[in-house]
Amino acid sequence: METNMTGESTASSTSDEPRATDVVVIDDEESICEGCRQALEADGYGTATAPDGVQGLRLVEELQPRVVLVDLKMPGMGGVEVVTKVSEVAPSVVPIIITGYGSIESAVETMRIGASDFITKPFTPEKLLGSVRHAMELTEAKAKPEVAAPAARPAAVPEAAPPSKHSLLLQGLDALGRLSSLGFRKREFLNELRALESEARERAERMGHAKDKEEIVLEMVHDLHVADGVIQKHGYSKSALIQILLDVQTELNWLPGYCLRWISARLNVPETAIYGIASFYEAFALERRGAHLVQVCTGTACHVRGAPRLLDRTSGVLGVKPGETDPEMKFTLQTVHCLGCCALGPVMVVDGNYYSDPSTRQIAKIMDACN
Amino acid sequence: MPKLKSDTDLEGLRQRILAERDPNASCVTVCSGTGCHAYGCEGVADAFVSEIQRVGLDGQVRVRRTGCHGFCERGTVVVILPEEICYLHVKPEDVPEIVSSTLMDKNVVERLAYSDANGQKIVRHGEIPFYKHQRQIVFGDNRFIDPKSIEDYLARGGYAALSKALLQMTPEQVLAAVKEANLRGRGGGGFPAGRKWETTRNAPGDPKYVIVNADEGDPGAYMDRSLLEGNPHRVIEGLIIGAYAIDSHEGYIYVRQEYPLALENSIQALETAREYGLLGENILGSGFNFDVSIHRGAGAFVSGESSALMNAIEGRVGKPRSKYVHTSEKGLWEKPTCLNNVETWANVPFIINQGADWFRGIGTENSKGTKIFSLVGKIRNTGLVEVPMGSTLREIVYDIGGGIPDGKQIKAVQTGGPSGGVLPESMLDVPVDFDELWEAGSMMGSGGMIVMDEGTCMVDTARYYIDFLAHESCGKCVPCREGLRQMLRILTDITLGKGKDGDIELLEELSAFIEDSALCALGKTAPNPVLSTISRFRDEYEAHIKDKRCPAGVCKALISYYINPDDCIACALCARDCPTDAIEKTDTAYAINQEKCTKCGACAAVCPDKAKAVVVRDAVRAEYQVVA
Numbered sequence: 001m002e003t004n005m006t007g008e009s010t011a012s013s014t015s016d017e018p019r020a021t022d023v024v025v026i027d028d029e030e031s032i033c034e035g036c037r038q039a040l041e042a043d044g045y046g047t048a049t050a051p052d053g054v055q056g057l058r059l060v061e062e063l064q065p066r067v068v069l070v071d072l073k074m075p076g077m078g079g080v081e082v083v084t085k086v087s088e089v090a091p092s093v094v095p096i097i098i099t100g101y102g103s104i105e106s107a108v109e110t111m112r113i114g115a116s117d118f119i120t121k122p123f124t125p126e127k128l129l130g131s132v133r134h135a136m137e138l139t140e141a142k143a144k145p146e147v148a149a150p151a152a153r154p155a156a157v158p159e160a161a162p163p164s165k166h167s168l169l170l171q172g173l174d175a176l177g178r179l180s181s182l183g184f185r186k187r188e189f190l191n192e193l194r195a196l197e198s199e200a201r202e203r204a205e206r207m208g209h210a211k212d213k214e215e216i217v218l219e220m221v222h223d224l225h226v227a228d229g230v231i232q233k234h235g236y237s238k239s240a241l242i243q244i245l246l247d248v249q250t251e252l253n254w255l256p257g258y259c260l261r262w263i264s265a266r267l268n269v270p271e272t273a274i275y276g277i278a279s280f281y282e283a284f285a286l287e288r289r290g291a292h293l294v295q296v297c298t299g300t301a302c303h304v305r306g307a308p309r310l311l312d313r314t315s316g317v318l319g320v321k322p323g324e325t326d327p328e329m330k331f332t333l334q335t336v337h338c339l340g341c342c343a344l345g346p347v348m349v350v351d352g353n354y355y356s357d358p359s360t361r362q363i364a365k366i367m368d369a370c371n
Numbered sequence: 372m373p374k375l376k377s378d379t380d381l382e383g384l385r386q387r388i389l390a391e392r393d394p395n396a397s398c399v400t401v402c403s404g405t406g407c408h409a410y411g412c413e414g415v416a417d418a419f420v421s422e423i424q425r426v427g428l429d430g431q432v433r434v435r436r437t438g439c440h441g442f443c444e445r446g447t448v449v450v451i452l453p454e455e456i457c458y459l460h461v462k463p464e465d466v467p468e469i470v471s472s473t474l475m476d477k478n479v480v481e482r483l484a485y486s487d488a489n490g491q492k493i494v495r496h497g498e499i500p501f502y503k504h505q506r507q508i509v510f511g512d513n514r515f516i517d518p519k520s521i522e523d524y525l526a527r528g529g530y531a532a533l534s535k536a537l538l539q540m541t542p543e544q545v546l547a548a549v550k551e552a553n554l555r556g557r558g559g560g561g562f563p564a565g566r567k568w569e570t571t572r573n574a575p576g577d578p579k580y581v582i583v584n585a586d587e588g589d590p591g592a593y594m595d596r597s598l599l600e601g602n603p604h605r606v607i608e609g610l611i612i613g614a615y616a617i618d619s620h621e622g623y624i625y626v627r628q629e630y631p632l633a634l635e636n637s638i639q640a641l642e643t644a645r646e647y648g649l650l651g652e653n654i655l656g657s658g659f660n661f662d663v664s665i666h667r668g669a670g671a672f673v674s675g676e677s678s679a680l681m682n683a684i685e686g687r688v689g690k691p692r693s694k695y696v697h698t699s700e701k702g703l704w705e706k707p708t709c710l711n712n713v714e715t716w717a718n719v720p721f722i723i724n725q726g727a728d729w730f731r732g733i734g735t736e737n738s739k740g741t742k743i744f745s746l747v748g749k750i751r752n753t754g755l756v757e758v759p760m761g762s763t764l765r766e767i768v769y770d771i772g773g774g775i776p777d778g779k780q781i782k783a784v785q786t787g788g789p790s791g792g793v794l795p796e797s798m799l800d801v802p803v804d805f806d807e808l809w810e811a812g813s814m815m816g817s818g819g820m821i822v823m824d825e826g827t828c829m830v831d832t833a834r835y836y837i838d839f840l841a842h843e844s845c846g847k848c849v850p851c852r853e854g855l856r857q858m859l860r861i862l863t864d865i866t867l868g869k870g871k872d873g874d875i876e877l878l879e880e881l882s883a884f885i886e887d888s889a890l891c892a893l894g895k896t897a898p899n900p901v902l903s904t905i906s907r908f909r910d911e912y913e914a915h916i917k918d919k920r921c922p923a924g925v926c927k928a929l930i931s932y933y934i935n936p937d938d939c940i941a942c943a944l945c946a947r948d949c950p951t952d953a954i955e956k957t958d959t960a961y962a963i964n965q966e967k968c969t970k971c972g973a974c975a976a977v978c979p980d981k982a983k984a985v986v987v988r989d990a991v992r993a994e995y996q997v998v999a
Contacts, residue, residue, distance in 0.1 A: 028885035238415035239686035246628055246667055273687075278686050281669035281847070283628050300591035300819065301786070303748035303835050304827045308927075337600070337672070337839065339411040340593035342745070343443040343753035360948040360973045370627030 021046045023132060025070040025097060026056030026082060028119040032121070036069060037123035040132065043183045053077025061089040066139045067132055070115075072099040087114055094135040100124075116236070117268075129183065132270070136182045140234070180309060196220060211236065221259055226251045227259040231266050236269050245278060254285040282337075290332040292327040292370045294318065295349040299338030302345035310346040310357060311335065317363045374648030375664055377656040378534040381525075388522050397474055398452040399423075400514055401461075404439025404597055405632055406754075407446040411463070412436075415447045418466035422477030432474055435523070438513035438601015441755040442501055443487075450496050450514060450983045457496040458483040464674070487660035495787055501752045504770040508741050510716050510757045513601040516924040519634040524604040530649060536612045537657035540723075545616040546572065547829065549719065550729035558584060558675075558712030559816045561805035562737070562890075567699050567709055572617045574700040574707035579619040582703070582710040585626045585633065588672035588678060589788030590839065592819035594743040595713035597755055599626065600633035602717070605641035607663065609719035614661045617709055622663040625680055634766045638665055672789070672843035673893050677702070677710045679845070690845040691804075691891035712817065713995065714743060734760030736820060738804040748785075749824040751776045760801060765799040766952045768822060779824040783907070785815030789843075790896035792903030793829065812903050814896075828925035829908040830915050834862040836900035854885040858901060866926040868990075875905060888956035914924065924987040927970045931990045934974070936960040938984035945974035945985060960984075 022045040025036045040047040047065060050056035053076055060068055071078035083095045097118035117131045126149040150329040153194040160312055170321035179189055202228050211219075211230050234240035244263060251257055255278055264271045278284045296311045315321055341347055344356040350366055358366065373382050384833040398721065401407075401416040419434045439446045451473055458469060458480065460475035465483060472478045485493045485501075491537035493499050506699040516523040536545050536791050571579055583606060592803030592889070598607055610622050624641075626634050641663055644650045652660045666684050673679050674689035681703045683689035702708025718740060722730045731739050738760040744767065747753050753771035758767060764784050775781050783793040792813035794801060801811045808815050823832065841855040858881050861874050882898030888893045891947055905912060921929040934945070953967035953973060963974070975985040 040630070180910065241682075241686040242683060243667060243670055246669055273913035276670075276688050279691075281671050281674075283669040298590070300788075300821045300835070301753070302591075304748045304821060304823055304832070305946075306972065306976075309972040309976075312969060313973050314949055316969065316971060333567075337588070337670075338590040338593065339405075339409075340596055341406045342591060342593070343406060343446065344409055345747070345753075357976070359977050360971075361948045 002171055019148050020064045020298050021048050022136075023047045023067045024056060024059050024063060024065045025049045025067065026051075026053060026059075026074075027069070027073045028052060029071070032071070032098065034296060035125075035290075036128060039128055042125075044181075045132065045183070053079075053082045053133060056082060057085055057089060060086055060093060062296075064090050065093060067096060069096050069098055069132075072097050072222065083115055094138045096131055096135055130268075133183050178343045181223075196258065202267050220256070223252055223256055223259055224262050227262050230265070231263060236267060238269055241267065241274070242277060242281075245284060253290050255288075256288075266349045285332075287325065288329065290329050293349075294331050294333050294367075295336045295339070295345045296322070296333070297337075297339045297345065297349070298335045299340075299345070301338075301342035302347060304356070305345045307346040310348060313358075314348060314363055315362050317360060317367060330370070332367055372646055374646075374651075375655060376648065376653075378538050380980065381530060381534050381655060385525050385528075385531075388526050392526060395453055399432060399434045399474075400437045400440075400452060401434065402440040402442075402448040402514070402587055403436075403600060404443075404444060405630075406439060406443035408632070409446065410446040410460075412447040412996055414463040415449065415461050415466060417989040418463040419449075419470070422466050422470045423897060426475065427472060428470070428474060435515075435517050438518050439597035440514045440757060441505075441507075441510060441597075441757075442499075443755070444751070445751040447726060450513075455493055455496040457485065457499060457812055459485055463999060477805055482507070500773065500788050501754065501756075501771055504758075504766065505756050506741055506759050507757045508721060508733075509605070509714060510601075510743055510755065510845045511600065512605065513597070516602055516867040517828045518601055518603055519639055521604060521640070521647060524602070525797045526673065528724070529604055530608055531532060532650065532723035533608050533611055534655055536615055536723050537655055537659055540947075542572075542616045542618060545612060545723065548566070548727045549613075549616065552722045552730040553737070554715065554718055554722060554730070555738060556711060556803060557714035557718070557817065559787070559814070561766070561815055563717050565712055567711070568617050570940045571619075571709040572706045576701070576706045578621055578706060579617055580703045580708040581614045581617060581619045581622040581623040582680070582684075582704060582708060583622070583716055584675060584677070584680060585630070585637075586668075586675040586709050587627065587630075587713075587817065588843075589817050589819045591747050591821055592745040592788060592817055593819045594745050594755055596627075596630045596633050598713050598717055598743070599624075600630065600636045603633075603637040604644065604780060605639055605717045605720060606637075606713055607644055607650075609716035610663065611650070612719050613709065613711070613716060615659055615980065620660050620662070622661065623666050623684055623703075625666045625668055625684065627670060628667045633666065634665070636747045641811070643664065647653065671845070672839070673845045674892060675889070675890050679891070680710065681708060686923055688845075690847050691893070693890055704953065714818070719731040733803045735802060735807075737806055738815075742815065743804055743819040744786075744803075744818045746772050746820050746822070748821040749775055749779065749781075749827065760804055763800050763802050764794065764820075767803070767820065768799065774824065775822065775824050779826060781822065781826055782825050783815070783823045784830070785821040785823065785900075785951060786819065787814035787899070789840050790892065790899055791816045791819070792899050793823070793832070797908045812906065814899075826923055826925070828866075828902040828921050828923035829830065829911045830862065830865055830921070831923075831925045833901045834859070834866055835903045837862055837897070842899045844897075848888075848890040848894060850885045850888040851890065851897065854881055854889075855894075855897055857881060858885075858898070862901070865915045866921070867928040868919040868926075870914070872911075872916065874916060875912050876911070879905065909944040920989045929990050930970065930987045932967060932968060932970060932972070932974060933986055934961050934963055935984045935986055936962070938982050940979070940982045940984070944977045944979065947978045948973045 005222055023040050025033050027033050028051055036045045037049055048059055050059050058061050070079045071081045073221050079097055079316045086093055086095055095115045097115045099118050100121050110271050116135050119127055200213045203216050204213045229249050234244050248259055250289050264274050296314055298307050318333055320326050322333050322335045346357050348358055377511050392706045399419050401412055403412050416436050423429050423432050439550045441447050447461045449458045449461045468480055472480050479494050481492050484500045496502060514529050515527055523759050546568055555561040556564055614622055624637055644711055650662050668674055674683050676691045676696055679691040684703055698708050700932050701709055733740050741757050743757045746756050748763045756771050759987050783795050785793045794811055794813050796813055801807055803860055805815050837855055837859045841859045842857055844851045846852045861878055864870055878901055882902050885898050886895055911922055914920050924930050941960050951967050951969050953964045955963050955964055978985040
C-alpha cells in the first residue's frame with residue numbers, strides 16, 4: 001500500500017493520499033486506546049491516541065484528523081464536552097462516541113450535539129471499523145462543496161464537454177482510489193456493481209425488454225442519488241426513517257427495492273425493519289405506479305353514497321382492479337380512506353382533479369384526456 | 372421582523388396591524404379549504420384578484436383566501452365583508468358579475484345567494500340556517516383568516532391568550548383553569564385534558580413532550596384537518612400554553628401525509644411564529660423556551676393511537692403497545708408525554724382568554740364547550756358544523772343539515788367513526804354529550820357524523836367498517852387480527868346471501884371476545900359497528916340471512932337491475948353507459964342481459980328522471996323496488 005512508499009513519492013502524490021493522522025482516539029483506558037490503534041492501523045488509517053480530554057483536544061487541533069473517537073465517561077473533561085469543543089477547534093471532524101452498555105441513553109444524547117454514531121464496549125474490530133468507515137463517508141459530505149466538486153469532476157474535463165469514454169474512466173479510477181482510502185475493498189465495490197447490474201437485467205426481462213439493461217441501470221443510479229440526497233437531508237438519523245421513506249416516495253412515486261437496501265445500509269437499519277414500515281403504511285408503494293394515479297374515495301360518506309358502484313365502473317373502464325396498474329404503466333387505480341371532500345361524494349380523483357360521481361362515459365373521457 | 376420581546380411588543384404590533392386595516396373596507400373572503408379546492412376555489416380567487424385589478428378597485432378591496440368555512444356542500448363559498456354577503460357555488464365565470472354588481476354598485480347577485488325550501492333568498496352569512504343554528508367558537512375565526520398570514524390571526528386577537536398565560540399566570544394557574552373548565556379530549560375518548568396535563572407535569576422524567584395528534588384516520592371526518600389547515604396558529608397557541616403548564620420544551624405536530632395543505636400551512640405557521648419570537652427561546656420575554664417540529668404520518672388508522680403514534684415519531688412502525696403505564700407518564704422516548712387532539716389544543720386559548728367559568732357556561736353537566744362535527748352522507752348540507760354540547764342530533768340533522776335529500780326517509784345517524792355505533796331515527800333526540808352518546812350505544816368519537824337513509828344497508832355498513840378495521844389492524848394481537856378477519860368473513864357471507872342461522876349469535880360471541888382481549892382501543896372498540904347494527908337493525912340481518920334479500924337494495928349478490936319495459940323511453944343512455952355492454956335493444960325498449968351485468972348501477976344513475984325505468988329488484992323474489 002501507499003504507506004510503504006518513500007517520502008518523496010508521498011509528497012508528490014497530493015490529496016488522494018490518506019493524511020498522516022486519520023483518527024484520534026481519546027479514552028482514559030489505555031487498553032482501549034491501544035486496541036483501537038492496532039485495529040485502525042491494520043486497516044490503513046493513521047491513528048493517534050490521548051488519555052484524556054484536554055490532551056485529546058490539543059491533538060485534534062494540531063493534527064486535524066477526519067474522525068475522532070471519544071470515550072463518554074472520562075475523569076476531568078467528559079465526552080460530551082470534548083465533542084462540543086471538537087466542533088470548535090476542528091469543524092470538519094466527525095466524532096464517534098465510545099460508551100459502556102449502561103449509558104446508551106446519554107450516548108444518544110451526544111448524537112444530538114453532533115456525534116455521528118456510538119459504539120458500546122466491548123466492541124469487535126469489525127464494529128469499530130464499520131463505524132469509522134461510515135464516519136469517513138460523512139467527512140466527505142461535511143467537506144465544503146467547492147473542495148468536493150473539483151474532486152468529483154477532474155479539472156481536465158471542462159464542464160460543458162460531453163462525457164467521453166476516457167473522462168468517465170478517469171472518474172471511475174478516481175472513485176476507486178478514494179474508496180480504497182476509506183478502507184473499502186475493490187472486490188466489495190465490484191460486487192455491488194454486479195448486484196445492481198443483475199437486478200437491472202432481471203427487471204429488463206420482466207418488462208419484456210421494453211427498455212434495455214443499461215437504461216435501467218441509469219434509472220437505478222438516478223434513484224439511488226435521489227435516495228441518498230434525502231438521507232443526507234435528514235442527517236443520517238435513524239429516527240427519521242419514516243420521513244426519509246416518505247420523501248423518497250414523493251420524489252420517485254414508489255419505493256424501489258434497491259433504494260430500500262441503500263437506505264438500510266446508509267442508516268445501518270436492518271432491511272426487515274425497513275420493509276416492516278414500508279409495507280405497514282398505506283402511503284408507500286412497493287410496486288412501480290402508472291403515470292396517472294386514479295383514486296376512488298372509499299370513506300364512509302362516499303361509501304353510503306355509492307362508492308362501491310363508482311369503483312366498479314372505474315375498474316371496468318380501466319380494466320384493472322384496485323391496487324393494480326395496467327400493463328402499459330399508464331394508470332394505477334387506488335382506493336383511499338377519505339379525501340375530506342364528502343360533499344362531492346362519491347368522488348374520484350385523477351392526478352389531483354376531483355370528479356363527483358362520474359358516469360361510465362365520463363370516466364372514459366377523463367382517462368382519454370390523460371396523456 | 373424583529374422578535375416580539377414582551378406583551379407590549381405584541382400589543383403594539385397588533386395595534387399597528389389594526390390601524391392599517393379599515394374595518395369598513397370591502398374584503399372578499401374565498402373559502403380555500405380542501406373541500407373547496409376540489410371545486411376549484413383557486414380559480415375563483417384568482418379571478419377576483421384579476422377582475423378587481425381590471426376595474427381599478429385594487430387597493431380598496433382585499434381578496435383573502437381563508438380557511439374552510441364549513442359549508443362544503445355549496446363550495447366554492449365566497450363571503451363579502453363587511454356586509455357579510457354570502458355567495459354559494461361560485462365559479463370563476465361568476466366573478467365579473469359579483470365585482471360589478473356587489474363591489475361597485477352594492478347590489479346583491481340573487482342567483483348566487485342561498486335559497487331556502489320555499490325559494491326565499493337569504494343573503495347574509497349568519498342568517499343562512501346552516502350557520503344560524505351553529506355556535507362557531509373554535510371554528511369561528513377560520514373564515515376571517517388567511518392561514519398563511521400571522522397578521523390576520525393577530526388582528527383577530529391571536530396570541531393574546533399566550534401572552535396572558537406566560538406573563539400573568541403561573542403554570543399551576545393555567546393547569547387549574549383547564550381543569551376547572553373541564554375540557555375533555557376531542558379525539559374520541561373524552562378524557563379530561565387537565566388531568567392528563569397534570570399527570571404529565573407530575574410524572575418523573577425529563578424532558579417532557581407535548582404532541583398535537585392530527586392523524587385523523589376516521590374515514591368521513593375532516594374537522595381536525597380543517598382546523599389545522601385553516602387556523603394553524605390557534606392550534607400552536609394552545610400547544611404552547613399547554614407546554615407551559617406541563618413544563619415541556621419540545622413539541623410535535625403529527626400530521627397525515629394525505630393532508631398536504633394542513634402540512635404546508637402548519638409548517639409555514641411554525642416558521643412565522645419562530646420568526647416573531649412566539650416559539651423558541653424566552654418567548655415574549657417570559658423566560659419560557661419551547662419549539663415544535665412536524666412529523667408526517669404515512670397513513671394508518673391505528674397510528675392515531677397514542678402509543679402507536681409515539682412509536683412512529685421514534686422512527687419505528689406505528690403499532691400500539693400495551694399501556695400498563697400511560698403515555699402521559701412514559702411516552703415518547705420513555706419520557707412523560709402529553710398527547711391531545713387538534714381540536715382539544717385549539718380550545719385552550721379560549722379558556723385562558725375568557726376564563727373557565729365562561730367555558731363551563733356552554734354545554735351540559737359533564738360535557739363542556741362546543742364540538743365540531745363533520746356532517747356527511749345522505750344529508751342535504753354536507754359540511755363541518757360546530758354546536759354547543761347538549762344540542763340534539765335532530766337539531767344537527769334537520770336545522771343545520773337541512774334533512775335528507777331526494778325525499779328519502781332517514782334511517783340512522785352513525786357517530787364515532789369505526790369505533791362508534793348507529794343511532795336509529797327514534798333516538799335522534801339524544802343530545803351531543805360524551806356520556807349520553809355512550810349510553811345510547813354510540814360514542815362522541817372525534818366528530819364523524821354520517822347520516823344514512825333508507826337506501827343504506829346496515830349489514831353492508833357493518834361489513835364496511837369491519838373490512839376497514841381488519842385492513843387497518845396492525846396484526847400485533849391475535850384477537851383483533853384473527854377475530855376481525857372471521858367477523859369479516861361472516862358478514863361478507865351474509866351480504867352474499869350465504870348467511871346461516873346462528874351467524875348473528877356467532878358475531879355477538881366473537882365481538883364480546885375481541886372487546887375483552889384486544890390490546891388497544893382499535894381492537895377493543897372494533898366490534899361496535901356490528902353490535903350496534905345488530906341491536907338496532909336485527910331485522911335487516913335476518914332478511915339477509917333468512918329471506919336472502921337486502922331491503923335497502925345495496926348488496927349486489929341479492930339484487931338485480933331490471934329495466935321496466937313500460938317505463939323505458941328507449942333513450943339508449945343506459946346502453947351507452949354500461950361498461951360491460953350488458954344492455955341490449957328489444958323491440959320498443961332496452962333490456963339487461965343478466966349474464967353480463969356486473970351490477971355497477973351505471974344504468975340506474977343515468978336513467979332520466981322522467982322515465983326512472985331502471986329499478987332494483989330482489990334477486991330471489993320478483994318484488995320491485997326503486998333504486999335508492
